[in-house]
Amino acid sequence: MSNLSDTMDFTRETYDPATASSWLICRTCSTHFPTSDRSSVTTCHICDDPRQYVPPTGQTFTTLAELRRTHRNEFTAYARDPRLTSIETTPRLAIGQRAILIRTPRGNVLWDCIALLDDDTVARIRGMGGLEAVVISHPHYYSTHVQWARAFGCPVYISAEDRAWATMASAHTIPLTDAETEIVPRSGVRAIKLGGHFPGSLVLLFDGRLMIADTLVTTPAGLGDWSVDSTGATRKGGRPPGLNTFTFQWSIPNMIPLRVDELARMWDVLSSYDFRATHGAFRGMDIEDEGIKGRVLESMQIQARFMGNETHPLMSVRMS
Template sequence: MATYDPHATDEHLVCTACGTQFPVTDRATLATCHICDDPRQFTPPAGQSFTTMAEVRTNHRNVFHSATAGDERLTSIASEPKLAIGQRAILVRTPAGNILWDCLTLIDKETVARIRDLGGLKAIVISHPHYYSSHVEWAAAFDCPVYLRAEDREWTVQQSPRQVFWDGEDVQSVLGKESTALAIRLGGHFPGSQVLLFGGHLLIADTLVTTPAGMGNWATDALGTPRERPVGMNSFAFMWSIPNMIPLSGEEVFAMWAILKHHDFTSTHGAFVGTDITDPNIKQRVLDSMQIQTKFAGWARQDAWKSV
């Protein structure tokens, strides 16, 4: 593997709103970010702006956190202070090698060294275009493939022979069956939006949006008396645009469940550090959340849920 030189991309421009790295150094040639011009994202009130990868490396660092208590196979990686959208990546340690779920803009020598100490990367899998960030550079640094859904290919701003645009089946084994990691295309937020299932953990990014009620603790009341979770509380939302609060249609949500219902899991891990839920009933909570959203959205086909 060729020696990775992060300074080779120091002058590459990075969108300050979404963190996408462009293979461009001349600001006069890059006036706007087409990802942020899409209705699922936004340009901030201050307007479109770009920074450089060198500035990102100077002003931020990547911090590693445990993603779930008692299971060292999942490690969150997040940039501090918050960079662009602020999502995390998750290092998934499988029997067939390490997978990076989602991606960060910041990649530097320290991050590369830390991940190599943990076994390196055999593959990168990205949930949707808002987290494409600098995936081409990450793939080059670890000389590994990066798996993206073919439905979302139009949102890539860089091309690389390491990009693998998988298509067809909604469920794909990552690194072969021995890894036991499955990428599952649910669609919704983007046509190719994916989740990753490994060891009972469902890594959901923004395909399922973890809600405050989902993170809420109703184990006891203020006096310490045990209680049950109130009826009607959702745990997840299903959004076409998260920042602009445009929900998915009932048909789209139902289509997501038609795929997800075939898979079992006991925890979910959202797009941001701390959005982890472990609950043996979490799959039922996903279904309950879908039914709550479609009911209040006025979906006329509520009787369709009776068949699931």
């Protein structure tokens, strides 16, 4: 595991919200392009990739200035652990993911990023102690991350493998090269490189809580409550067998699954860590379960089996 220095050495760039507010933002994925010239950016490289899409209505762009007139960010503290606060844009914008503000004694870390950055959001986060760092799971959520880093004077960490997807260079952007990195020394916040969805797709571990974005995609069956029946009585047998909790996709919107060898490689990485909860890409995708790690393995094996890999070595792996 690598440890970042107590004082990250980078040249802080000026936050210029007036200029950035006129730059183009893809309406489908919220990627931010450093130009206001609509004739120079007519397509989005993120949406042209098979892991994303252009909607039937075609490629369109907006700007931060436009979004600030029509949208706002909502902050929702997580009831089970008030150290976590979801930040999401309403009405839903682009992919609709949340960012999660993690409060630690060593400072706040923002997990993932959303496009809308306005004065109210900056003021509210500063009132909560500001940001020591931003960590982004994968390129679909890069959005306006350079503006967030400039606004809070902090580094933003992305995987070195995926940095080519970023639309602008910035001294604030720090590529992660190691399999595991502690974000903010002695904070207990660790970025873990799992790959899969993108070569450098990350998860973030904090005090037994695994922020998974859609590196692991939380399923409806994973969120289901089988503890009681329709009368309110305790359900006999509990959770039915054979239900997955997660799915593992190379392309989520286009439903292209990861191959079984990649699942096995991801498990080899994740099996070294202990966690009791997962927090997915959207608010409400939170699972509290001491056995959640076993459900990750079970979900991988369910996917492998239905892809015709009954004899793959992954199928014989058991929780220790």
